[in-house]
Amino acid sequence: MNRRTDLLVIGAGPAGLAAAVSARDCGLEVTLIDEQAAPGGQLFRNIESPLGQQALQARERAQGMELVRAFRASGAAYCPKTTIWGLEPGRVSCTLEGVPATLEASAIIVAPGAMERPVPFPGWTLPGVMGAGGADILLRSGGTLDKDPAAPVVLAGNGPLLLLLAGHLLQAGVKIVAWLDTGCWSQRLRALPLMPAAALDPAYLNKGVKMALQVLKGKIPLIRGVSDIRALGEGQLEQVSYRKRGKRYLLGAATLLRHEGIIPRTHILNSLRIEHHWDRVQRYWYPLLDQDGATSIAGLFLAGDAGYVHGGDASQLKGSMSGVAAARYLGVISKEEAADRSAAPRKQLQTMRISRGYLRHLFAPHPQLFKVPDETMVCRCECVTAGEIRKAVAEGCTEVNEVKLFSRCGMGPCQGRMCGPALAEITAAACSTGVESVGSLRIRQPFRPVSLENYCDLHHPLPDQQP
Amino acid sequence: MSTPLTTTTVRILFEGQELEVPAGISVAAAVAGYAHPGHTCKHPVDGSGRAPFCFMGVCFECLMEINGLPDVQSCLVTVEEGMQVRRQPLPESIKL
Numbered sequence: 001m002n003r004r005t006d007l008l009v010i011g012a013g014p015a016g017l018a019a020a021v022s023a024r025d026c027g028l029e030v031t032l033i034d035e036q037a038a039p040g041g042q043l044f045r046n047i048e049s050p051l052g053q054q055a056l057q058a059r060e061r062a063q064g065m066e067l068v069r070a071f072r073a074s075g076a077a078y079c080p081k082t083t084i085w086g087l088e089p090g091r092v093s094c095t096l097e098g099v100p101a102t103l104e105a106s107a108i109i110v111a112p113g114a115m116e117r118p119v120p121f122p123g124w125t126l127p128g129v130m131g132a133g134g135a136d137i138l139l140r141s142g143g144t145l146d147k148d149p150a151a152p153v154v155l156a157g158n159g160p161l162l163l164l165l166a167g168h169l170l171q172a173g174v175k176i177v178a179w180l181d182t183g184c185w186s187q188r189l190r191a192l193p194l195m196p197a198a199a200l201d202p203a204y205l206n207k208g209v210k211m212a213l214q215v216l217k218g219k220i221p222l223i224r225g226v227s228d229i230r231a232l233g234e235g236q237l238e239q240v241s242y243r244k245r246g247k248r249y250l251l252g253a254a255t256l257l258r259h260e261g262i263i264p265r266t267h268i269l270n271s272l273r274i275e276h277h278w279d280r281v282q283r284y285w286y287p288l289l290d291q292d293g294a295t296s297i298a299g300l301f302l303a304g305d306a307g308y309v310h311g312g313d314a315s316q317l318k319g320s321m322s323g324v325a326a327a328r329y330l331g332v333i334s335k336e337e338a339a340d341r342s343a344a345p346r347k348q349l350q351t352m353r354i355s356r357g358y359l360r361h362l363f364a365p366h367p368q369l370f371k372v373p374d375e376t377m378v379c380r381c382e383c384v385t386a387g388e389i390r391k392a393v394a395e396g397c398t399e400v401n402e403v404k405l406f407s408r409c410g411m412g413p414c415q416g417r418m419c420g421p422a423l424a425e426i427t428a429a430a431c432s433t434g435v436e437s438v439g440s441l442r443i444r445q446p447f448r449p450v451s452l453e454n455y456c457d458l459h460h461p462l463p464d465q466q467p
Numbered sequence: 468m469s470t471p472l473t474t475t476t477v478r479i480l481f482e483g484q485e486l487e488v489p490a491g492i493s494v495a496a497a498v499a500g501y502a503h504p505g506h507t508c509k510h511p512v513d514g515s516g517r518a519p520f521c522f523m524g525v526c527f528e529c530l531m532e533i534n535g536l537p538d539v540q541s542c543l544v545t546v547e548e549g550m551q552v553r554r555q556p557l558p559e560s561i562k563l
């Protein structure tokens with residue numbers, strides 16, 4: 001394959017695919033690399049197979065299929081099953097179907113998407129406890145959550161994805177014994193004044209109402225004002241306990257699915273020291289970008305939910321705009337043509353952002369979400385507890401990277417992806433300050449584990465094996 | 468989902484047990500969704516049993532042994548006919 005191209009796109013979700021299509025349309029030579037075996041990302045996972053298609057509502061299915069079709073027809077080179085672990089301006093280090101490779105490009109668009117906000121709680125490492133997003137992928141793979149498809153499932157958390165998952169579970173005939181709502185009502189009320197704007201985007205609103213109705217019709221017992229969730233069991237989840245109005249309750253459960261919203265995946269840009277800002281309502285870091293996704297590094301763009309979570313269709317628009325911006329950066333289209341091509345998606349995106357402004361408050365994470373007991377394992381990789389983090393603070397650490405050095409929290413194979421947000425929140429609370437003041441984990445490249453052999457092949461090749 | 472699958476299937480072996488699963492899905496989803504094995508790996512630090520959590524390459528809880536190769540992030544590998552999958556054991560050097 002060609003190891004040098006005009007534009008490299010990383011990620012085959014809605015943003016990456018749209019970016020590749022629009023850049024090709026402007027006349028750029030494009031290579032798209034992605035971790036999965038087929039295009040679609042998380043939202044349109046397996047969209048080229050009947051299995052992936054039937055998991056989606058008609059409108060989304062059509063949208064996803066059309067996007068992937070356009071991508072396949074675009075003439076962009078496509079490298080699936082490729083894990084990237086290094087990135088510098090103009091250059092990417094990756095493992096391409098098991099073989100290490102360096103790819104070069106005049107411009108790069110990164111579109112890693114979003115992930116569920118990991119929230120630790122006692123027992124969350126027990127088999128039977130999963131992220132709701134993970135469970136959704138399981139169902140969309142045609143599998144079941146438990147050997148007995150009617151075994152009791154407990155949902156816990158807050159966020160639109162949980163609503164969507166509940167709909168899928170009901171469709172699959174799963175027995176949901178409770179929905180433990182951890183949302184914050186005082187925050188939710190702040191969404192009210194913003195709600196009228198939602199009328200600008202009726203299709204989206206409709207979808208939300210439909211999902212909510214499904215939950216009610218399925219009569220999922222909704223338990224509000226829940227805190228201090230714990231998973232209990234011997235080697236496997238058996239019970240879920242929670243607190244409500246000072247009293248503790250216990251439920252039998254084979255599966256517990258927790259979801260506390262979606263956050264941008266920031267590892268790649270973080271490793272390049274791109275400036276990030278803190279969203280104090282949604283409580284996550286997001287990179288500083290211009291309106292087309294350009295970063296502070298020339299020729300490096302970011303598209304989609306990894307810049308700020310607005311959802312799949314917004315990601316597609318952001319992708320299109322970044323593709324055009326990359327073409328403009330490389331000088332293949334004029335300023336006027338770029339403005340012309342971006343006008344429609346920009347306008348649509350604006351409407352979407354105004355109409356969905358209320359969601360930011362409606363599904364804001366509860367500020368007390370990370371007030372977990374000392375014995376809670378925060379870092380699943382290195383088995384570091386909340387108590388150890390608090391102890392490091394008591395001994396004088398005031399910044400997350402110091403806490404990391406003292407406690408090993410964030411030093412395992414996931415490189416702080418699962419514990420980073422909680423580490424920062426717990427450290428901040430222990431220091432009686434805000435998350436902005438305790439910083440975020442400094443990510444170093446390689447930002448995914450790579451075998452020493454593969455790493456050396458690329459960076460210190462023997463004279464007879466230049467890559 | 469409730470509608471019957473019209474998709475092609477492949478057979479893999481998990482701990483010697485044959486599973487027939489849809490083509491195109493990940494090994495983690497195949498094992499967790501069709502074999503329901505409880506844990507799929509023994510954690511090298513605390514020895515506890517763990518199982519896939521995120522199914523999208525973030526958490527590293529899905530490490531399994533695939534075709535004899537240990538430490539494979541199984542949610543990022545697509546099932547293939549005849550694939551041999553095993554739980555990830557504790558490394559021998561580790562005594563708990």
Ligand code: FES
Binds near residue numbers: 529543
């Ligand atoms: S299940 Fe999380 S990385 Fe594979």
